Amino acid sequence: MNKLASRNNITCPFCGLVCDDLSTSLINEKLEVTANGCSLSKLAFAQLSSVNASDLRPRVSGKPVGDNELGHAIAEAAGLLRGSAQPLFSGLMTDVSGMRAITSLADRCGAILDHPNSAALTRNLSVLQNSGWITTTFSEVKNRADLIVLVGTDAVTRFPRFFERLVWNKDHLFSEELKREIVYLGDIKNTQPGVAPNGRQPLVIPCNQEKLGEIMGALRCIATGKHIEATEIAGVSIQVLEKLISKLSNARYGVIVWAVADLDFPHAELTIQSLCELVKYLNKTTRTCGLPLGGNDSDLTANQVTTWQIGFSLPVSLANGRPSYDPHHFTTTSLLAQGAVDTLLWVSSYQAQRTPPATKIPSIVLGCAGMQFENEPDVFIPVATPGLDHSGHIFRSDTVVALPLRQLRTNSLPAVAHVIGALQKLL
Amino acid sequence: MLIKLVGGKVYDPANNENGVIRDIFVQDGCIVSRPHDHSRIDETYDLNGKIVMAGAIDLHTHIGGGKVNIARAMLPEDHRQDILERSNLTRSCCGRAAPSTLATGYRYTEMGYTACFEPAVLPINARQAHMEMGDTPIVDKGGYALLGNDDFFLRMMAANEDQQLINDYVAWTLHAAKCIGIKVVNPGGISAFKFNQRKLDVDEEHSYYRLTPRQILKTLTRALHDLGVPHPLHVHASNLGVPGSDDSTLITMGAAEGLPIHITHIQFHSYGTEGDYKFSSGAARIAEAINKNSNVSVDVGQIMFGQTVTASGDNMSQHRNAHHANPKKWVVMDIECDAGCGVVPFKYRDKNFVNALQWAIGLEIFLLVQDPWRIFLTTDHPNGAPFTSYPHLIKLLMDKSFRKSVLSTIHADAIKMTTLGSIEREYSLYEIAIMTRAAPAKILGLSGHGHIGVGANADIVVYHTNDDPEIMFAKPLYVFKRGELVAKDGAIVKITLGDIHIVKPEFDGAIEKRLRAYFERYHTVNLDNFKISDDELSECGNGSRMTIHPCNKRPS
Ligand SMILES: [Zn+2]
Numbered sequence: 001m002n003k004l005a006s007r008n009n010i011t012c013p014f015c016g017l018v019c020d021d022l023s024t025s026l027i028n029e030k031l032e033v034t035a036n037g038c039s040l041s042k043l044a045f046a047q048l049s050s051v052n053a054s055d056l057r058p059r060v061s062g063k064p065v066g067d068n069e070l071g072h073a074i075a076e077a078a079g080l081l082r083g084s085a086q087p088l089f090s091g092l093m094t095d096v097s098g099m100r101a102i103t104s105l106a107d108r109c110g111a112i113l114d115h116p117n118s119a120a121l122t123r124n125l126s127v128l129q130n131s132g133w134i135t136t137t138f139s140e141v142k143n144r145a146d147l148i149v150l151v152g153t154d155a156v157t158r159f160p161r162f163f164e165r166l167v168w169n170k171d172h173l174f175s176e177e178l179k180r181e182i183v184y185l186g187d188i189k190n191t192q193p194g195v196a197p198n199g200r201q202p203l204v205i206p207c208n209q210e211k212l213g214e215i216m217g218a219l220r221c222i223a224t225g226k227h228i229e230a231t232e233i234a235g236v237s238i239q240v241l242e243k244l245i246s247k248l249s250n251a252r253y254g255v256i257v258w259a260v261a262d263l264d265f266p267h268a269e270l271t272i273q274s275l276c277e278l279v280k281y282l283n284k285t286t287r288t289c290g291l292p293l294g295g296n297d298s299d300l301t302a303n304q305v306t307t308w309q310i311g312f313s314l315p316v317s318l319a320n321g322r323p324s325y326d327p328h329h330f331t332t333t334s335l336l337a338q339g340a341v342d343t344l345l346w347v348s349s350y351q352a353q354r355t356p357p358a359t360k361i362p363s364i365v366l367g368c369a370g371m372q373f374e375n376e377p378d379v380f381i382p383v384a385t386p387g388l389d390h391s392g393h394i395f396r397s398d399t400v401v402a403l404p405l406r407q408l409r410t411n412s413l414p415a416v417a418h419v420i421g422a423l424q425k426l427l
Numbered sequence: 428m429l430i431k432l433v434g435g436k437v438y439d440p441a442n443n444e445n446g447v448i449r450d451i452f453v454q455d456g457c458i459v460s461r462p463h464d465h466s467r468i469d470e471t472y473d474l475n476g477k478i479v480m481a482g483a484i485d486l487h488t489h490i491g492g493g494k495v496n497i498a499r500a501m502l503p504e505d506h507r508q509d510i511l512e513r514s515n516l517t518r519s520c521c522g523r524a525a526p527s528t529l530a531t532g533y534r535y536t537e538m539g540y541t542a543c544f545e546p547a548v549l550p551i552n553a554r555q556a557h558m559e560m561g562d563t564p565i566v567d568k569g570g571y572a573l574l575g576n577d578d579f580f581l582r583m584m585a586a587n588e589d590q591q592l593i594n595d596y597v598a599w600t601l602h603a604a605k606c607i608g609i610k611v612v613n614p615g616g617i618s619a620f621k622f623n624q625r626k627l628d629v630d631e632e633h634s635y636y637r638l639t640p641r642q643i644l645k646t647l648t649r650a651l652h653d654l655g656v657p658h659p660l661h662v663h664a665s666n667l668g669v670p671g672s673d674d675s676t677l678i679t680m681g682a683a684e685g686l687p688i689h690i691t692h693i694q695f696h697s698y699g700t701e702g703d704y705k706f707s708s709g710a711a712r713i714a715e716a717i718n719k720n721s722n723v724s725v726d727v728g729q730i731m732f733g734q735t736v737t738a739s740g741d742n743m744s745q746h747r748n749a750h751h752a753n754p755k756k757w758v759v760m761d762i763e764c765d766a767g768c769g770v771v772p773f774k775y776r777d778k779n780f781v782n783a784l785q786w787a788i789g790l791e792i793f794l795l796v797q798d799p800w801r802i803f804l805t806t807d808h809p810n811g812a813p814f815t816s817y818p819h820l821i822k823l824l825m826d827k828s829f830r831k832s833v834l835s836t837i838h839a840d841a842i843k844m845t846t847l848g849s850i851e852r853e854y855s856l857y858e859i860a861i862m863t864r865a866a867p868a869k870i871l872g873l874s875g876h877g878h879i880g881v882g883a884n885a886d887i888v889v890y891h892t893n894d895d896p897e898i899m900f901a902k903p904l905y906v907f908k909r910g911e912l913v914a915k916d917g918a919i920v921k922i923t924l925g926d927i928h929i930v931k932p933e934f935d936g937a938i939e940k941r942l943r944a945y946f947e948r949y950h951t952v953n954l955d956n957f958k959i960s961d962d963e964l965s966e967c968g969n970g971s972r973m974t975i976h977p978c979n980k981r982p983s
Contacts, residue, residue: 009953020953096558100969107518128501132756132770134746138951139763143578144621171948173578173764174635253621283746287623289761307499308491308528308559311506311521321513323521325503393554393967400493400762402554403956404963 006034011405013095013350013387014044016295016397017138017159026409031388038160047352048368048385055369055382056412062376070381074419077345077364077379078426084343084362086319087111090332091347091366092302093354095392095405098416099305102347105424106318112341113306114315114332116354117299120260122327123269124292125313133276136255136289137398142166143173145180147251149244151275152186152212153259156193159293159397163193181251183244186212205244207234210265216274219245223281254288261294295397297354304395304402332357349383349416366416384413428469429454429462430910435474435889438856439481440865441878445857451479453885456909460881474889477904480860481879482541482886484867487661487691487726488808490531490568491545491559493552494738494768497758498525498809501770502736504754517919524735524772524809532564532925534815537917539888539903542567542876542925546610546661546691547740549573549766551952553604554959554967560927561968565913567876567886568971569928571661572604573740575611575643576618578764579945585636590649591935597650598934599942603958607871607928607976608658610691611647612740613665614640617767620743627743629665629678640665644682652686654932655979657872659687659724667744670700673709677716680723689870692728692807694789702844704780708788711846714795717802724870725796726803729789729820730782731812736772739810745769764949775812783841787834793824794850799861800869818900824854825896859896872976873928885910927964927971932978 010022015038023035030049033042057064058073065072081087089106092099092115106113115121127133141148148167155162172178182194182202187209194202207215211234218233222245231238248254256279263271275290282288294300307313310323315330317323328334335341336359344363346356352368362378365371369382386392387405392415395402430453437447452459489495499506506521511530513519522530535543543563548556548570560568574580574597583593597609615638616627622635629640648660664679666672676696680688690696693713701707717723734753739745742759746769749757753774760768775782789811796802804821808814823830827850834847842848854862868877875884887907893899902917913921939954946954964973 009955011956020956097966100562104518107513125500128497128756128758129503130756132501132752132758134759136761137763139765139949140621140761142951143764143949165951173949252623283759287621303500304496304555305558308496309518309520309562311499311525311527311530312503313500318513318519321519322510323506323519324510325506391966393558395555399496400549400552400555400760401952402552402558403952404554 007408010408011387011403012041013298013394013405014040015159016293016300017161017165018295018394018396018401018403019161019165020403024408029409031408040160044351048388051369058379058381059376060379070414071422073379073381074422075426077381078423080343080362080364080378081109081345081423082427084109086341087343087345088114088332088335088341089345089347090114090116091354091356093297093348093350094302094416095298095386095394096301096305096402097392098347098349098386098420099302101417101420103306103309105420108424108427110319110321111345112315112317112319112330112335114330115299115302116332117261117297118315118327118331120264120294121299121303121314123263123272124260124294125327126269127273127276131273131277133290134279134283136291137400138166138396140289141255141291142169144253145255146178147181147183147247147254148257149183149185149248149254150188150257152209153257153262153293154184154188154190154193155257155259155293156190158259158261158296168197181247183247185215205236205240207236209263212263213271213274215241216271216278220274220278220281223278248282248288249286251286251288254282254286255291256288257291257293259293261296293397295395298350298394300397300399301395304399347416349385366419369413381419382413383419384415389413390415429466430470430472431468432472432474432479432887432889435477435479437479437879438860439879440857440861441868442880451879451887453907453910456885458879458881458883458885472905476892478856478890478892479879480888480890481864481877481883482888482906482908483539483863484542484877485535485540485805485808485814486544486803486867486871487546487805488543488814489545489547489738489810490543490563491528492548492556494547494740494770495525495559497768498736498738498770499527501756501758502772505734516922524813526813528559528562529564532566533919536565536906536908536914536919538815538817538901539906540566541886541906541908542873544568544607544871545570547571547573547612548604548606549740549762550600550604551763551765551957553606557605557927557959557964557967561971564922565908565925567925567928569607570604571608571610572600572606573612573766574600574609575614575647576616576766578618579942581615581618581633581636581638584638584642584646590646590653592938593646594650594653595934595938597647598654598932599938601656602931605927605929605959605964607930608656608661609647609651610661610663611643612663613667613743614643616640616665616743617741620746620767621761625743625747627665629675629682641678641682644679645684648683648686648688653981655981656930656932657976657978658870659689661689661691663691663741664696667695667741668698668748670698670706672696672698673712676713680716680720683722685722687722689724691726692805692810693725694728694730694785694792694811697788697792704840706781706784707844708784708791710788710791710795714792717796718798724801726805727789727792728805728807728811729793730775730785731806731816731819732775732777732782732786733812734772734774735809735812736770737810738768738770740766740768742767742769745771777837780838780840783837784844786837787841787845787847790823790830791845791847791850794852799858800866802862803867804862818897821859821900822895822897825859827851827853924969924971926974927968928974928976930976930978933980
């Protein structure tokens with residue numbers, strides 16, 4: 001039924017950049033990215049194209065249901081939720097309409113809602129909730145930034161087209177030629193993308209990721225004119241840090257980039273907070289903004305919908321008909337470890353490898369077709385991928401832009417919103 | 428289904444009814460004329476001794492979109508003060524300063540509001556705003572798209588482009604963002620902040636485009652007038668919160684050159700520089716100017732004492748005021764060469780001189796402006812206070828002895844700096860009905876709202892008579908939305924989905940070719956993904972019905 005089709009200006013949901021300029025083709029039921037693809041999008045499109053017909057069937061207790069028996073699988077899932085005293089809805093890798101359905105069902109079931117990236121989300125949110133920040137968005141960076149400092153991230157491992165789309169663009173609104181300077185700070189994997197098209201090398205300041213907090217503290221001291229006794233901090237000489245502060249102070253529009261997923265060490269939120277306070281301080285005289293990179297696995301989409309509908313961000317509990325927010329106790333890992341939940345509903349509609357954590361409690365999985373499990377869930381319902389199998393919406397890293405996802409092929413996979421909606425009708 | 432509301436005392440200023448005792452008939456969601464005597468009445472409500480008004484309309488309330496969601500994420504401690512438990516009908520969520528969309532819909536409805544307008548829709552963020560409005564149950568919604576700090580517009584103006592082309596761009600934006608009006612926030616100032624300017628007076632030049640706010644105001648008021656958009660330019664003026672802003676507000680009024688202009692949360696822009704604190708009330712001058720200039724309408728943006736959060740597109744002002752943050756946290760954002768935002772929690776204290784005087788200034792303006800058709804009741808939710816404080820605000824306006832008793836408790840130096848204690852005016856129920864129903868419907872071009880004449884939407888509120896307006900307005904006996912009973916005694920009894928209100932002025936589509944080239948070079952989204960189609964609006968709005976209000980294009 002799938003016919004040959006070539007499409008332009010396709011939106012890619014596989015990282016927080018949410019590029020909307022891809023070209024794709026559909027040949028013999030295989031979707032392929034033919035232009036503007038990155039390593040992540042090409043891989044994801046290829047994986048989602050190589051599913052067998054048998055992968056499209058829901059399974060109950062490991063047994064495939066018959067033709068047109070999706071309803072049977074949904075009824076089994078409803079039975080598990082009906083018998084649950086405290087369900088956990090996690091994964092949440094879906095689009096806006098999927099999240100809308102999930103929050104409604106969670107309300108009905110008194111579930112706890114969590115995303116597997118919530119520990120990272122919480123690192124940023126705790127800074128927002130304790131002191132706040134000054135940030136900017138992609139088009140501002142693209143047109144305005146003359147200095148880009150990447151702290152603890154190469155950007156490209158998680159957001160492959162970062163430099164291509166936002167940094168080495170030819171056209172800028174506010175100057176004919178923008179002399180863009182790149183600085184890397186931290187334990188950075190790949191600094192090659194920071195080399196300008198004209199060969200200009202980035203300034204690389206290596207240090208251990210866990211030491212970035214100390215470096216940020218020292219930078220703040222230097223910025224505020226406080227004297228530092230030491231000659232080096234975390235292996236970085238004070239002169240280098242002074243040079244960095246001078247660059248930031250003299251930049252017309254400096255941008256300090258961090259990717260919270262790359263700042264994964266104890267109390268990394270304090271490093272982020274220190275970075276954000278440095279940005280705030282610099283704005284007393286010049287313009288500097290933070291640029292938080294995130295949004296992979298649709299974590300920001302899940303969080304946006306949860307926050308606007310419920311008020312609290314993820315992870316949030318709706319147990320006993322009352323929302324409560326406790327980001328350290330309501331994570332999937334800790335709830336499962338403590339035995340605090342008795343049923344797991346896992347939603348993962350973008351990537352087959354995002355499988356649920358190992359657990360002995362009854363589990364329902366709404367996952368990509370072809371998802372492989374170490375322990376078969378009680379109910380597995382293969383679901384459609386937003387942006388391939390149906391239209392939808394997803395939020396970009398900056399949480400300002402929600403982009404439409406388009407349907408590129410037809411198949412029998414149901415959307416998450418459809419399955420969850422049908423499930424809720426049975427409760 | 429024919430419903431009869433019997434014998435209520437009707438306050439319907441659009442139809443000149445001031446406390447008229449009459450019956451109302453409702454069929455298929457609309458108000459109909461008295462049917463034939465033999466018609467079967469399906470439901471009858473005895474409203475003897477009750478007060479009846481149209482559903483209230485809030486024409487300026489920050490209920491959805493990026494900055495509101497930042498405020499929500501920022502304030503878990505505030506949400507914990509106001510948890511809404513789930514019921515058989517309503518979902519669990521949180522309220523207070525930055526309520527969730529669900530709480531917003533429930534709480535507005537319980538208070539008898541049936542339409543709310545989000546005043547700061549960034550075109551690049553419009554999709555989110557519509558999603559949030561779509562998740563705000565029961566009430567009707569609409570938004571004003573922000574222009575006047577976006578590079579494309581400023582560039583056109585700097586190049587002295589024809590007004591006609593600018594009009595096309597304004598109309599294109601209304602179509603793309605699916606809004607009912609246009610708002611400008613700190614004209615040029617949000618953009619200037621990105622170029623490191625820290626203030627921009629009405630006649631001061633933007634350092635890059637070499638344009639003044641006055642020129643921007645003149646061009647945008649003209650555009651809306653030419654396009655025949657019912658709602659005039661909605662203006663958040665320059666110099667918010669600055670002592671001396673009363674001057675720039677008066678200049679801003681003049682920049683419209685006689686064309687209609689709506690100045691929003693004018694309380695925050697009515698400060699003088701007199702007295703020991705170099706902070707004084709400009710209310711008398713401002714009110715005098717409003718009284719004299721019939722092209723000007725305003726909403727007040729009253730502050731109330733207590734904890735709230737300010738969420739504004741005006742990142743220049745929010746950054747300037749960030750040191751007042753309470754609790755000490757704040758967010759400022761530059762956004763997409765299009766706009767900006769700032770979120771700063773605030774605690775207004777009656778024993779703080781400035782806060783106390785702000786409170787008095789807002790009330791002075793309410794009471795000194797003579798024409799209730801041109802002044803609207805707002806707290807600029809949540810910037811001055813959460814919208815749930817409206818019943819208290821109405822009491823302050825209607826009951827001078829109550830007002831004076833509260834006045835006597837505020838900072839002593841502020842009492843000396845306000846004329847509030849000598850103002851004897853008390854708003855009547857009829858005037859409250861004008862400023863919260865008839866007038867906002869009129870200024871937004873909503874023909875089916877704000878009145879209960881034949882043909883109107885059956886958005887009807889029934890109040891118990893009570894000497895205390897705060898009690899009366901907090902919990903209406905009945906709230907009907909499109910003829911359906913949605914709240915009773917201040918509690919939700921039915922969940923419905925309101926409409927989304929937009930305008931689609933005519934324009935020359937050639938402008939899109941230029942925009943397409945511009946987007947391809949400079950933006951980070953595709954032009955087609957910037958625009959929201961009718962179908963997509965419905966999807967974002969959870970299936971909300973779209974109501975398109977007519978524009979009467981004028982030859983320019
Ligand atoms: Zn406002």
